[in-house]
Amino acid sequence: MNVSTVPRTMRAAVIARPGGPDVIELRERPTPIPDTHEVLVRVHASAMNRADVLQRMGRYPAPRGAPADVPGLELAGTVVAHGPAAERWPVGARVFGLVAGGAHADYVALHEDTVAAMPGTMSWVDGGAVPEAFITAFDALEQAGARAGETVLIHAVASGVGLAAVQLARARGAVPLGTTRTTAKLERVLPLGLRGGFATDQGLDGLVPWVLASTEGRGVDVTLDLVGGPYLRTTIDAMAHRGRIVLIGTLAGAEATIALGVVLYKRLTIRGTVLRSRTLDERKRDAAAFGRDVVPLLARGAIHPVIDRVFPLERVADAHALVESNSTTGKVVVTMTDEPIPQAP
Ligand SMILES: NC(=O)c1ccc[n+]([C@@H]2O[C@H](COP(=O)([O-])OP(=O)(O)OC[C@H]3O[C@@H](n4cnc5c(N)ncnc54)[C@H](OP(=O)(O)O)[C@@H]3O)[C@@H](O)[C@H]2O)c1
Structure with missing residues (x-):
């Protein structure tokens, strides 16, 4: 693993205890270390999903292997390091994909075959709104x-x-x-x-x-x-x-x-149907189908994510409250890095 530029700790949105949006606290956590076939991704953007809200309420525990107290099912970001046998993506590759939890954080480690290449024309905010x-x-x-x-x-x-x-x-x-x-x-x-x-x-x-x-x-x-x-x-x-x-x-x-x-x-x-509990092989197949059949449509602008609001990670509790209000049209995005935040439509 190339760890020279990767900090040992990162920010993560942690569910301190079951409850309302105010139980989400930004805490320091160890940066994940990528396993054999995993890549470490610097997350630029993720988005909210109902599962995050239910998990926060204590009504939808994370599946085995996913962080129990850090929500976040999707991410768009840059590959910054590899596990020993991961060779598909170079450092610097722009990727997006799904995880079973933990994406509301600065870094995520996930299997290299569960992400797809993000179109060069796509912003991080749009990329974070797409996978789920x-x-x-x-x-x-x-x-x-x-x-x-x-x-x-x-x-x-x-x-x-x-x-x-x-x-x-x-x-x-x-x-x-x-x-x-x-x-x-x-x-x-x-x-x-x-x-x-x-x-x-x-x-x-x-x-x-x-x-x-x-x-x-x-x-x-x-x-x-x-x-x-x-x-x-x-x-x-x-x-x-x-x-x-x-x-x-x-x-x-x-x-x-x-x-x-x-x-x-x-x-x-x-x-x-449900995505979150799928096996690794199923998630690899999902990512391959996404890369083959959906990403080309995104790349040529035939389809695009609809974004309601964008919040920086520091305000992820507000993102939870907004989703729960049922007032949104399209996705609520959470950003981890400083990209200019577009205005709501
Ligand atoms: N199976 C899977 O793998 C999977 C994956 C992703 C999402 N999901 C599910 O798909 C659904 C949509 O997810 P999302 O993230 O796209 O949702 P979302 O953007 O948060 O939108 C959900 C919308 O549903 C409507 N709604 C809420 N409560 C309702 C009720 N009691 N009766 C009728 N409509 C209601 C609200 O709009 P209006 O009231 O204005 O219509 C609300 O804005 C959720 O149930 C989520 O759990 C499942």
Whole structure:
């Protein structure tokens, strides 16, 4: 490992105890030492995810091997050192990718095959906003087998994952529709590629008629459900025959009552997915697919992350509070180095 320029300690956002945003404290921690096939990355930017909030509350423990008290699932940064057998990236390479935790810190060590090369044209802020939302959305569309010409309904469409899914659905020729509880967010997201949107602020009653009106009576072919709970039952009624539902999140509740007869009759597929608990081999495959199929679209500007706010690491507690407020459209980024912070749209 080339340690000459790497400090022994670094700043990390530490969950001092389970609780609200104020339990996050910036503390000094030992800089990780990269293992055999790992690279050490100087993190320039990361972003917030719901898992960080749940972990802070004590409701989502980090998986084995990830730091128990430092959140952060994604990063964009520079390779600064290698483990003894890591040879894929030179020092100075710009990379981005996922970890199971610990990215809200100045340095992260991770397997060299779990990152992708970041386009030279992309800012650190944009890079930090990409991996979790775009890998989750891409992987879910793949699992659903979403094809050109098919309709894809995305619940909580103004979320980070939701807006990545809109663009990735479009990129494969599918037609994205979306829901949000906030009417004002629909105004913001419609110009971002959504074919049509439905505000659920008055409840879910009008959703099925709206979907049928938007799909010439067929229903949607694919749903990416980021919220779960009561949405699942209504979604089943909104599906076309042989439709595929991918359950990605449970913001609206982790339990649902569904009409099994409709699932049978329509021959629906319902599957759940999660990235964080995947094995190393699975994470390598995810990173390879991301590098092959998503990064080229980012590089030529065909898709891009939507960023709501940017906070320096010192203010990561404010980033937690903002995400919890449910007022955001797109990603909340956390920066570790001094890049000029862009204004919110
Ligand atoms: N399975 C995985 O591997 C994976 C990976 C990443 C994310 N996720 C999940 O995907 C979801 C979205 O994540 P994100 O980081 O993109 O979220 P985000 O940007 O924080 O946005 C979430 C949005 O969901 C809406 N929402 C919150 N509570 C809701 C409720 N009770 N009912 C309906 N809508 C609600 C809010 O918008 P409005 O109320 O304005 O609509 C909120 O802004 C989360 O559930 C997250 O846990 C899963």
